[in-house]
Amino acid sequence: MKKRKIAFVINEFGFFSSHRKKLVHYLSSFYDVTVITDLSNYTAPEENERYQLIHLENNKHLKNPFKFYFFSKKFLNIVNSIQPEHIFYVSLENCVFGAVMSRFLNVKKSFFLITGIGSFLEIDSLKKFLVKNIFCLCLRKFSEKEKTIYIFQNNNDAKDIENVISTKIEKAIIRGNGIDINYFSYTNRNIKNNKIAIKALYASRLLDEKGVKEFFDAAKELKNESHNIDFSIAGSYDKTNKLSISQKIFEEIQNSNEIKYLGNVENQLMRDLYHSHDIFILPSYREGLPVAALEAASTGMPLIMPNVPGCNECIINDCNGYLIEPRSIESLKKAIKEIYKNKFLISKFSKQSRLIIEKNFEISIIGKKYKEIIELNMS
Numbered sequence: 488m489k490k491r492k493i494a495f496v497i498n499e500f501g502f503f504s505s506h507r508k509k510l511v512h513y514l515s516s517f518y519d520v521t522v523i524t525d526l527s528n529y530t531a532p533e534e535n536e537r538y539q540l541i542h543l544e545n546n547k548h549l550k551n552p553f554k555f556y557f558f559s560k561k562f563l564n565i566v567n568s569i570q571p572e573h574i575f576y577v578s579l580e581n582c583v584f585g586a587v588m589s590r591f592l593n594v595k596k597s598f599f600l601i602t603g604i605g606s607f608l609e610i611d612s613l614k615k616f617l618v619k620n621i622f623c624l625c626l627r628k629f630s631e632k633e634k635t636i637y638i639f640q641n642n643n644d645a646k647d648i649e650n651v652i653s654t655k656i657e658k659a660i661i662r663g664n665g666i667d668i669n670y671f672s673y674t675n676r677n678i679k680n681n682k683i684a685i686k687a688l689y690a691s692r693l694l695d696e697k698g699v700k701e702f703f704d705a706a707k708e709l710k711n712e713s714h715n716i717d718f719s720i721a722g723s724y725d726k727t728n729k730l731s732i733s734q735k736i737f738e739e740i741q742n743s744n745e746i747k748y749l750g751n752v753e754n755q756l757m758r759d760l761y762h763s764h765d766i767f768i769l770p771s772y773r774e775g776l777p778v779a780a781l782e783a784a785s786t787g788m789p790l791i792m793p794n795v796p797g798c799n800e801c802i803i804n805d806c807n808g809y810l811i812e813p814r815s816i817e818s819l820k821k822a823i824k825e826i827y828k829n830k831f832l833i834s835k836f837s838k839q840s841r842l843i844i845e846k847n848f849e850i851s852i853i854g855k856k857y858k859e860i861i862e863l864n865m866s
Contacts (some may be wrong), residue, residue: 490519491865494571496562496581497522498545500529505754506602506778507577510664511538513854518861521569523562541565559588566592573861575638578602582637583622586629596864599630599637603775603797604644605696619651627652636864640776643796659860662800663776665850671758671785673841676765677834684715685827688764688788690757690779691771693724693732693740698770698793698814700732703740705770705819710745714827721760723751761786765833766826770811770819774798785844789836791822807839 495511497503503511503524514520515537526542543562566574566588575598576585582599589597626648637658639645645658678685687706691697699720706718724737731737740748752760757779761767767783767790774797780790781801790808792798793815804810809825812818826832 490517492519492521492569492571493573493575493861494521494523494566494569495575495577496543496585497524497577498581500524500526500540501754502577507664509667509850510854510857512536513665513850514857514861517858521571523565541569559584562588563591566594572596572865573598575600579604579622583625586625586635589631589634590629595634597630597635598860599626599635601637601639601644601648601775603640603773604647605773623652627654630656632657636860638860641796641800644775659856661853661856661860663781663848663853664778665853666781666785666844666848668785668841668845668849671761671782673785673787674762675787675834676789676837678765678830684717685766685830685833686717686719686764687766687768687823688719688721688760688783689768690721690752690760690783691769691777693720693722693737694728694730695732696730696772697722698772699740700736701770701814701816701819702768703736703743703746705816705823707743707745708816709820709823714824716823716827718746719749719764720746721749721752721757757782758786761788764788766791766808766823768792768819768823769798770814771795771798772813776800781844781848784840785848787837787841789826789833789840791819791826801843803839803843807836807843 497507503522511520511522520538521541522538523541523543525545526540527544543565572595574585574594576582577600579601582601585597585599635657637656639658639660640663642660645660649656689699689702693699709716720740725731726734740746761783767780767788769777769780769792771777771793773795776797780792784790784801784807790802791811792802793813794810795813799810802808802810809822811822
């Protein structure tokens, strides 16, 4: 029997590989799946994969209207050649693009996957004000309600987007992309010897909104208080990104004696990195659903993260970690010290982290939710 066709539109292959590859692999057992993404820096062959990759350059920097026109034309040609029944646009920017493109495409449904809204709601400049209003206008005016479904990773993002575009939308909540619990295997953390240092890991891009400065400042203060804790930061730094931490702070991190900066760790090395650390810390200001935190929890890491949208989806407070006050170095230090003083909590939280992933975020659970929504809209 011939499989029904679906397509995913994802800006960068690296993001697809780290965040959605397992989900697409799962869905390709049931559908003919094509991923439209930027393959510019991708050379390794895909082995034993059932889906198709098609190159389309990243549209993030196409500010020139003429370039954008030709980019859109190329996109339409690709989709018309594939002829999928459904298209999944991944990220807020792609959803806006998809809202415009949907007027020119003959597809049954366009799914807008809002993977996180970050600082989108924060208006601290004229540029942000204009971008927000253009995005909202496109989503409101170009989305055809009978052909559009929004997929969010948490309820807060769903409510906030519905409020800012000032219209009712058809929506579903699917919590993430699914975690391969066999790959991110479990190891119980059980530190009995007080002389052994606790190893704390931050893993994310070095952006202000990811809370890296709060982690760094808390680490410095705790090390100065002579706590036997080793702190590591893993993540890429892009000085051209306006959301990145300052060059000054980055250099301080690189040269610090209090923390170990590991640089950008490749996806295939992250599993070993989780296994070599005891607790995972991400003081992010807001998330859709942090993949690194879920992967870390799958390996048995207790979590410390703020009580903000996305982050609080991963933690049951005092069960598999601690929810802390957002943007608070003191609250972060308090949570770390609580685990440090009561090392038995690491083993307790470790088991619960794994159970939470198995129950709520395992790949087949999330994959079935996607399959359900696809089947419901195939008729």
